[in-house]
Amino acid sequence: MKLGQTHGLTEVQTEILATVRTFVDKEIIPVAQELEHADAYPGEIVDRMAEMGLFGLMIPEEYGGLGESLLTYALCVEELARGWMSISGVINTHFIMAYLLAQHGTAAQRQHFLPRMAAGEVRGAFSMSEPELGSDVAAIRTKAVRGESGEYTLNGRKMWLTNGSTATVVATLVRTDEGHERPHDNLTTFLLEKPAGFGEVVPGLNIPGKIHKMGYKGIDTTEMLLDDHVVPAEAVLGGEPGQGFKQMMDGIEVGRVNVAARACGIALRAFELGARYAQQRSTFGKPIVEHQAIGFSLAEMATKVEAAHLMMVNAARLKDSGLRNDVAAGMAKYLASEFCNEVTQASFRIHGGYGYSTEYEIERLMREAPFMLIGEGTSEIQKRIISKGVLRDYRI
Helix, strand or coil, X not given: CCCCCCCCCCHHHHHHHHHHHHHHHHHHHHHHHHHHHHCCCCXXXXXXXXXXXXXXXXXXXXXXXXXXXXXXXXXXXXXXXHHCHXXXXXXXXXXXXXXXXXXXXCHHHHHHHHHHHHCCCCCEEEECCECCECCCHHHCCCEEEECCCCCEEEEEEEEEEECCCCCCEEEEEEECCCCCCCHHHHEEXXXXXXXXCCXXXXXXXXXXXXXXXXXXXXXXXXXXXXXXXXXXXXXXXHHCCCCHHHHHHHXXXXXXXXXHHHHHHHHHXXXXXXXXXXXXXXXXXXXXXXXXXXXXXXXXXXXXXXXXXXXXXXXXXXXXXXXXXXXHHHHHHHHHHHHXXXXXXXXXXXXXXXXXXXXXXXXXXXXXXXXXXXCCCCHHHHHHHHHHHHHHHHCC
16 A cells, blocks of 8 residues: 555645645655755755745635645645655745734735735745743743834844745744733734845844754754844734734644644655665565565554554644644644654664665655654643643543
8 A cells, every 4th residue: 555645635636746746756856865965955946836836825815825725735745845854844934924824914914925925925934932942932032112103123032943044024923011911912923024135134133144953954944133123013913912822823733734744754755765775675585675574664664654644634634624623733743753753763774774874865864853853842842732632621
């Protein structure tokens, strides 16, 4: 059987996925190793994705997008990550930004951004993290102070911006003084517009440079420094301050489905590589795939790939149906990320010494898989979400 198949798709979904799969096989996999090792931004690939309409995949048709579901988006991400995880990162934050606008933006904000985002002319990113906090969102220190004319002045330091230099609008979560006792109710999302590039790209907004990483290369991950950066009141997402935490958590649920999809893509590719190598490599007079130890390992890998895919699809479909999916998204992200690392390491073991060589693709996957464990919340954070969620129905 073929792994990672999704039943019940429409003809349109099937056609989109077939197009993306062909694109991955012909235009991403052949160049991924070279681009990743050079830490080079995949400009030509990104331009092709814009031509294919992938930047507008989930943007409503009235704004020039394809108006597709979260499931379609997640399955496309899975395919892209199978080719090169960094490519899926190029559109991930863009998708979340577009989702936040579509769900929470004012009519003027949607009209201003979404048509250009659908065309790939405006690239989106979002920012919550700061250097001194990780998952403790309520402890955000970056602050926006409202002036007498209604404008806001932002000061602080944001961390781990994917697409930080290439993005031209960043949904940024900061603290505002709304007078609420709960810290979460004093957080506001601002839509910060800027040109692409490094340095002080607009007054008071500085993108200092790329953060160098062990994996997830080819895509820029940056800080963002805000020093008396002034924005109008119209930059508040949805027009009402104090709604930032709820807005961002809605976006993070989409992001967790995305990370689960990326993990599924990496795991599927690791399985493909391991299965191929096991049939080509011989020891003791026969292909190693015929040794029971290798056969059992492949069986475990295949089962984990399939289980992760099914949980990811379930979480996406729940979100599409309008039902609450925080627990399902947390479970999918937790299981898929853990299984991704286990499957990738198993494939690495099958490759033996060659897996340690930079000439083999599995070496790259070994450096990409760990990011799945921490992206959009660590496994420990997912366990907190899952335990609280399930106890809603099992509390005595």
